[in-house]
Amino acid sequence: MSIPVVTVGAGQAELVGSLERLHGPVTVVRRCSELAELVAACQTGLARAAVVTGGTQEVTATLVDRLGTVGVALVGLTDDDAERARLAGLGVLAASESVPPQELARLIGEAVDAAAALSADRPSSSFGLAGARPTVEAEAEPPEDGPEPGELGTVIAVWGPIGSPGRTTIAVNCAAELAADGRSVVLVDADTYGPSVAGVLGLLDDSAGLAQACRLADQGLLERGPLERVASPVVTGAGVLRVLTGLTRADRWPELRAAAFGSVLERCRELAEFVVVDTGFCLEADEELSFDTMAPRRNGTTLRALELADRVLAVGAADSIGMPRLVRALAELEQAVPGVAPTVVFNRLRASAVGRSPDRALREAWERFGPGIPIGAMVPHEAEAADAALLAGQVLLEAAPESAMRHSIAEIVCAPRQRKRRFAVPGAKARVPVPR
CATH class of the missing domain: 3.40.50.2300 (Response regulator)
Structure with a gap:
């Protein structure tokens, strides 16, 4: 034929x-x-x-x-x-x-x-986005550090519904804990609505590292060297991680094309043992643009990250508004990315919003009204620790290393030996601002 x-x-x-x-x-x-x-x-x-x-x-x-x-x-x-x-x-x-x-x-x-x-082999997302790496591609040289030759790093996508449940806080501190554990980490700010990783880390950055990486990837020019140049190194006091900063303005979202973003994540897998992605909240498929498959989609990066992720952290606020939102959002997630198995993380757990014995009350409510997915972690709300970290442009490991909030986040991604240590690295000191 x-x-x-x-x-x-x-x-x-x-x-x-x-x-x-x-x-x-x-x-x-x-x-x-x-x-x-x-x-x-x-x-x-x-x-x-x-x-x-x-x-x-x-x-x-x-x-x-x-x-x-x-x-x-x-x-x-x-x-x-x-x-x-x-x-x-x-x-x-x-x-x-x-x-x-x-x-x-x-x-x-x-x-x-x-x-x-x-x-x-393409994943059946509501976008019909390309899912796998190209079948025919140039053979890449083994990286000098990061994952072992032939192995790829783990992608952790941090996602959650609308309403600012604390996705960025969880993503940034998970990346910091992994870096403190001696792992090579790339933190990616892929939120096309409210990118804020640079602000949380106190970075005076106006270069939009992720946009630069996507432009190079779209042209097939994103190699290890260029990626290392656009990924800003950040010292957390107990480790070093690389950050692909987000957009400087929300209206620049068309610069993040889904296909190029997928290539960026694959390159990050080759560079680091862990790739932590702070995603947006929206999973809509932009139906009004479906007639034009060449048009950019604002939610393409979020869906692409969820499709490629080895682990998805679904973050919800631990209160009477955040829980129903997460229940509905998990149903949308299953429809948008079939087969995904998220780890449910409830953030900002506090008695003033849930009642006495907030952890028990939350679990009982979730067992009764939730979608049958167990709660993977509950992060207590400690306003003083969170505010101190945000004010200093630090992670919790630096600003409040003994806080329950910090230890709860560490439990999500780190081994038990790491969680039990007073500081992640011997000699690390708390509450000391680190020059960026």
């Missing part, structure tokens, strides 16, 4: 002629004048493969992802060796513009088979 193909780029007339003379393996069904026309043709189901000859600089991870969602494979033809390597990093089969027609037909067939296999 012949494979329908659309083409775009300089020299496509000669390319089409050579393919048509093969009489069978592939059939060129449209010659496009620009990339936007090619995308539109692919979205109609006209083709199963697209060939870009020359001008491949416009090919990005977002384009590959969106064509992949409609089952179209992409092949790039360029005589630039560096450009072919970039395309390979994006998962695009690339060859020279002078490739023989028989070899090109074979490459198109391979690309279509790879696209079909990748499409079958």
